[in-house]
Amino acid sequence: MGRAQSETQEAAKTDRVVVEVTDLFAGYLPGINIINGANLVARKGELIGIIGPNGAGKSTLLKAIFGLVKVREGDITVNGESIVGLKADKLVRRGVAFVPQTNNVFPSLSIEENLQMGLFQNPKIYAERLDFVTGIFAELSKRLKQRAGSLSGGERQMVAMSRALMMDPSVLLLDEPSAGLSPVRxxxxxxxxxxxxxxxxxxxxxxxxxxRCLQICDRGYVLDQGRDAYHGSGRELLNDPKVVGLYLGTLGTEEH
Structure with missing residues (x-):
């Protein structure tokens, strides 16, 4: 990364809190919590990583933010306003975008139609947002008519992320974007x-x-049994002996 680009990226990050999760308890079944008092803060422009052992509640936390898991206690705010209890369509309007790990494209539709589905609430900004996403994923601009079902796993992930970005979200939630992909992908x-x-x-x-997650994120949270056991910058967590000994030793770089 060049110095100017790095400075621009840092300038885009502010102290303004976009997402705040406070003392959150949530779960799928009555009386059984998967999330047990988790806390998280994401400021404008940050890349936040959530890691932890299998069954720690990582994906459940994202789904709770996106209203797919019942919140029993605590609060979730986006840009200072509580979003607890809101349905997915209202959350999208509030600037929350979610890309699930699987089944994240409409396989029978073209890439272009998938992107249009991301804007069903505001189709007027399609041209503007298409310019934005093809600025990041340049190869999409040449393949808009291709059916999404014919794409590889990595290419589908690209379309799914692009569709989520079409509504110009305040925050993008990604659930294991590298899952099931080859090391190169x-x-x-x-x-x-x-x-x-x-x-x-x-x-x-x-x-x-x-x-790999901690190498690219600004800050990371280690989730264990539904709680944030450790948090800090990606570099701090990578070099923390407790985190390395308890988590990074068992979380392989290519295993899922």
Whole structure:
């Protein structure tokens, strides 16, 4: 990264809090919490990584933010306003975008139609937003008529992220963008996530590939049994002996 680009990226980051999760308890079944008092803060322009062992509640935390899991206690705010209890369509209007790990494109539709689906609430800004996403994913501009079902896993992930960006979200939630991809495609996925963040999009990413995640994120949270056990800059967590011993030793760089 050049010095000017680095300075521009840093300038885009501010102290303004975009997402704040406070003492959150949430779960799928009555009386059983998966999230047990989790806390998280994402400031404007930051890339936040969430890592932890299998079953720690990482994906559940993202789904709770996006209203897919019932919140029992605590609060979630976006740009200072509580979003607890809002349905997905209202959350999209509030600037929250979510890319699930699987089933994240409409396979029978073209790439262009997938992108249009991302703007069903505001189709007038299609041309403007198409310019933005093809500025990040240049190859999409030449393949807009191709059916999404014919794409590889990595290419589908690219379309899914692009569709989520069409509504110009305040925050992009990514659930394991490298899952199921080959090592080469995994590297490409992390580069894409970094490019999205460099374009000014506040991003919260859940990842099983813990080391790679911490290498690119501004700050990371280690989730364990539904709580944020550790948090700090990506570099701090990578070099923290407790984090390395308890988590990074068991979280492989290519395993899921």
């Amino acid at each position: 995994q590297d490409d996925a992390f580069i894409r996530v970094s490019d999205i963040n460099k374009a000014g999009v506040t991003t919260i990413m859940v990842e099983q590939n813990a080391r």
